[in-house]
Amino acid sequence: MARFLTLADVAEELAVSVAQVRVLVRTGELAAIQVGGRNQWRVEAAALEDYIQRQYARTRARIEAERP
Template sequence: MELQFITLNDVRGVLNISAAQAYSLVRSGELRAIRVGGRGQWRVELTELNAYIDRAYRAAEAAIVDETATT
């Protein structure tokens, strides 16, 4: 069975960010996640992480275009 959900610690590793930054992405709604279990552990679906990464690439590309247009 293929892995569908990962922990925020896994997100942190994939994006090479701190645990606080990973939690902030979820808390802000930039990265969709669900809470599971009695302790409410956060889990991120891999498709959601990939969608976040795609959005981040598009935002970076738009910023580069904007910078180029204003120089």
């Protein structure tokens, strides 16, 4: 995997739309940098992996909280 990914690359990895990835970036849930011109964003592969791990942790916590 390349060090930097486009929002389209991230969307493909997560199986979501580019619009959904933009929301993650805009809300700060997924770290990204703006490069070049307008709407040119890049996400570092390590930042994507961190986001995925946080989502796993949130999911585990929610499942644990729902257990009787």
